[in-house]
Amino acid sequence: MSDLLKQLFSDGMISLGVWETIYMTLISTLVAYILGLPLGIIVSVSDKDGLRPVAWLNKILSFLINIFRSIPFIILMVAMLPVAKVIVGTSLGNKAMIVMLIIAAAPYIARMVESSLKEVDKGVIEAAKSMGASNWKIICKVLLSEAKPALIMGAVISTITVLGYTAMAGTIGGTGLGALAITYGYERFKDDVIWVCVLLMVIIVQIIQEIGMFIVRKSDKRQHTTAIEN
């Protein structure tokens, strides 16, 4: 173990990095979800096979989502620095990074939500319509609740993607494990710092994945029991 790594541990830099990574990831994903969920619902509902087709709205939103999704995060980040400055008053530090993470993650989440909602059986939607349910009721009581396991799964995948983005944010002034690996490991040629950061990231990903899958299994009422034939 290099002296630098020992010092980082004893100064509490490593544990601070873990905390900052988790904090940035969760805050960004949460806010991105709050934006991405309605966006995904609108895209899915306005689709030509959707509950209430609105072609122009669907086309515009779909186009915007695709633009943001097709720009690599590291480039999007740099391009969005002025936007962050307008929103949080600075283009440096975690506040600005969180804005960037949200901008990158929200369209991603919108697509996840859209595909989850599209998997809901059309017959069930038809049944709800036949009972006189309004589109709003169908969205709340049929689409979202029937797609719940898929939505949770999507949220887990999004969280892990955002976690990866936080590391990249370290290159342009973010903090957290990614920043530690770059400033102390890469720039000072201390491989062990890099490996420790990578290991901690892997552990965080595993924990998120396990917790997420546990919730999915708990919430999904379709799989954990086998059907009895007739």
Add this chain to the structure above:
Amino acid sequence: MIELKHVSKSFPTKSGTVVALNDINLCIEDGDIYGIIGLSGAGKSTLVRCINLLEKPSAGEIYIDGENILEFDAKRLSALRRNIGMIFQSFNLLEQRTVAANIAFPLEIAKYSKEEREKRVKELLKLVGLVDKEKAYPSQLSGGQKQRVAIARALATRPKYLLCDEATSSLDPNTTSSILNLLKSINQELGVTIIVITHEMRVIESICNKVAVIDHSQIVESGLVSQVFADPKSQIARELILPDLLKLPAKDTTQVRFRLIFKGEVINQPIISDLAIKCQVPINILYADAKSIENKTYGQMVITIPNEEEVVSKITAYLDQVKVTYVKEV
């Protein structure tokens, strides 16, 4: 009463317009179990969806209890749909809800209070015989049980009408019978008017009192099941009702073929042997079948006799005398 007047429906597709319904006229009276039978693609699913406006007709009028439902606004349409339950071939239950919550679903939409919902769900579980499955999820149920839940759900808001879209087509014969019996008792005990869409003859035979035969987007024949079954006029109805007749060997010109229809009293009389003895003609029986419709027996028989004018007139005179309906087959 449900009345369809000149209802048409066409869908625009890339390769031109597809006509699903063409000038449909239909009258379903209160208390009926009205069967609509046709091959797949005939338009029967579109037809039933026009009744609760899941499909909007391209032309024509639909009157339910005297009101033209095509003029209804969203609010009235919603109220109308609460008065028309619907069940489906694939059950369409909410997989993430328990049986009880599935049945409560239309009650939530209709804004029933929690107490009312619970009370009604209990009644319905009892009605469909699933009291012990209250807390089960659909994935834990068999096909027949799922359809029972769907029936309970469709009846939750006490509708006057129930639409069944191929409701038994994915069930095995025994389960089909039990679901059909349930539908029949719902009709008799709760007075719910039922519209049954099917491609299976035995569904119509076992529960319907009236039937419409739909083919290539049009109704080709309709009336009392007993009449249509005894003497199907259209080609498609004959194919559906008397499929065995089509398998008979081709006839030659030395013979004449008659199809006899037995109903009522004559079913218990030795018509054929009397015919042979009294008319002194050789009779060949090609086909015979009997069916029970609404607890009455109906018989069909195809006979061949020599193609001689004298023989034919003797036989038709005798059949007229004993009041057996006959059709000369060509």
